[in-house]
Amino acid sequence: MQLSKNNLQDKQNPIYDVIVIGGGAGGLSAGIYLKRYRLSSLMIDKGKARSFWMQELHNYLGLPPDTPGRVLLQRGKEHYASLDGDFLNGFVEEVIDEGQTFAIKVKVGRQNSIEAVFRSKYLIAASGIIDYLPPLDDMRNVYEYAGYNLHVCMVCDGYEMIDKKCGFFAGSEVAIEEMVFNLSWFTPYITIFTHGVFTISEPLRNKLKEYGYPIIETPIHQFVGKNHKMTGVELTDGSLIELETGLISMGSRYHNTYLKDINLELQGNNLLTDKMCRTSHPRIFAIGDLKVGLNQVIIAAGDGALAATAIWREIRRTTGARPWLENLA
Numbered sequence: 585m586q587l588s589k590n591n592l593q594d595k596q597n598p599i600y601d602v603i604v605i606g607g608g609a610g611g612l613s614a615g616i617y618l619k620r621y622r623l624s625s626l627m628i629d630k631g632k633a634r635s636f637w638m639q640e641l642h643n644y645l646g647l648p649p650d651t652p653g654r655v656l657l658q659r660g661k662e663h664y665a666s667l668d669g670d671f672l673n674g675f676v677e678e679v680i681d682e683g684q685t686f687a688i689k690v691k692v693g694r695q696n697s698i699e700a701v702f703r704s705k706y707l708i709a710a711s712g713i714i715d716y717l718p719p720l721d722d723m724r725n726v727y728e729y730a731g732y733n734l735h736v737c738m739v740c741d742g743y744e745m746i747d748k749k750c751g752f753f754a755g756s757e758v759a760i761e762e763m764v765f766n767l768s769w770f771t772p773y774i775t776i777f778t779h780g781v782f783t784i785s786e787p788l789r790n791k792l793k794e795y796g797y798p799i800i801e802t803p804i805h806q807f808v809g810k811n812h813k814m815t816g817v818e819l820t821d822g823s824l825i826e827l828e829t830g831l832i833s834m835g836s837r838y839h840n841t842y843l844k845d846i847n848l849e850l851q852g853n854n855l856l857t858d859k860m861c862r863t864s865h866p867r868i869f870a871i872g873d874l875k876v877g878l879n880q881v882i883i884a885a886g887d888g889a890l891a892a893t894a895i896w897r898e899i900r901r902t903t904g905a906r907p908w909l910e911n912l913a
Contacts, residue, residue: 606710610872612660613888619667711839729814748828755834860894
């Protein structure tokens with residue numbers, strides 16, 4: 585059932601078995617499995633999952649390689665709705681551990697918003713991350729090419745960059761150290777752009793020079809290209825650098841601040857989980873990009889199945905077997 589401001593009241597009293605925060609591939613997969621397991625669930629989605637603006641999902645088994653991410657999400661949402669799962673567009677502000685239940689505070693509506701509180705026995709955090717993109721005055725110019733031949737994931741899209749002139753757009757020296765030499769597995773034709781926001785140390789500068797990787801520290805004015813195909817970068821001094829593809833590595837923002845008051849184990853910015861995606865809290869699960877692992881759509885979907893199954897097994901053991909009452913009369 586699609587929830588809105590008009591029908592929230594009736595849904596704030598019952599306690600859901602599970603609330604899923606995030607309606608991306610992982611969250612939708614979890615929701616579908618939860619409903620197939622006959623568990624009550626509410627999915628709360630802020631909109632625009634990371635995969636929403638990916639134009640082609642080349643790494644999802646069984647789908648045509650030109651399938652847009654938004655198509656996968658729409659089909660997943662329709663599947664979840666067909667199983668009578670509750671869905672709410674809203675922004676989760678806080679999760680409070682009440683002992684046996686969680687209270688989830690949600691802001692609903694971007695204009696004239698209202699606050700609502702929902703409760704559940706279990707929680708699945710599937711809210712993902714947002715990648716930082718080159719901060720230009722005209723961000724539409726970035727989105728013109730992002731998700732086409734301007735990529736954010738080397739694991740997903742490295743093979744699309746094979747032996748192409750690639751711009752590597754870094755947000756820090758650490759990003760260069762971690763990514764550039766791995767990127768060279770796919771292509772050695774790498775030009776590094778700092779956008780003028782940080783300085784590269786002399787040791788790293790010398791190492792990059794040894795491999796012949798140019799460093800461009802002049803800020804970017806705009807990307808250039810046509811029909812979503814990026815062909816280069818125009819710098820603020822008017823010069824043009826020709827490219828055939830690009831990889832953005834400027835960091836990410838994790839959507840997990842609603843868990844800040846719950847003491848969960850982290851590895852860096854990622855939540856630590858067991859093999860079934862359970863965090864250090866026994867009733868909180870983390871899936872997809874929030875947890876330690878590969879940031880892949882197909883893995884997030886698998887994580888959703890794992891988390892939902894673990895929760896069902898636990899509730900099933902607690903509830904016990906259902907008797908055939910007519911045979912006991």
